[in-house]
Amino acid sequence: MSGEFPTVTIVRHGETAWSATGQHTGRRDIPLTPRGEAMARDVGERLRGRRFAAVFTSPLQRAFRACELAGFGGVAEVLPDLMEWSYGDYEGLLKEAILKTRPDWRIFRDGCPGGESPTEVIARADRAVARLREVQGESLVFAHGHLLRALTARWLGIPLEVTHSFILKAGAVSVLGYEHSREEPAIVLWNDTAHLRGGR
Secondary structure (H helix, E strand, O other): OHHHOOOEEEEEOOOEHHHHHOEOOOOOOOOEOHHHHHHHHHHHHHHOOOOOOEEEEOOOHHHHHHHHHOOOHHHEEEOHHHOOOOOHHHOOOEHHHHHHHOOOOOHHHHOOOOOOOHHHHHHHHHHHHHHHHHOOOOEEEEEOHHHHHHHHHHHHOOOHHHHHHOOOOOOOEEEEEEOOOOOOEEEEEEEEOOOOOOOO
């Protein structure tokens, strides 16, 4: 049973102006919207009373602020490897605009010109997973949509491109863990947004 082993709760930060419109937001350090801040507070309510041996956050303000508003800023360790995928030339673009010039483009397979390749993101995700597996107890992570999907792929040991089908909404809470042993990493919960009262 997964409850016999430590879990990692992962939180995608709340809404930003660009996530609301569907623009690719990589390293552009834009803030949460008021709705995004409400989502973060809802996450805090969801996690109230939970004890975590370690809390990690991306240094980008939309994730770090979500961590703060959820009530974990004072104990969080900033982990640069949790930064979002660097979209390079695709920063700020809608997927529809990218597909006009590259109809078969998929980020988890192709990466971004002027930004990161899948291999580079895998290396960061692997370092983050290794750090999480060092923790003795429950962990909590605040980060970004594509990075968290890459981290999940590496946690599970599956190809990165599979997570193209893993929807992860703003403000969602997910849980990674194990099934029968530490040799069987698993998803315990995925893309749960039931707590988003103020952020729906």
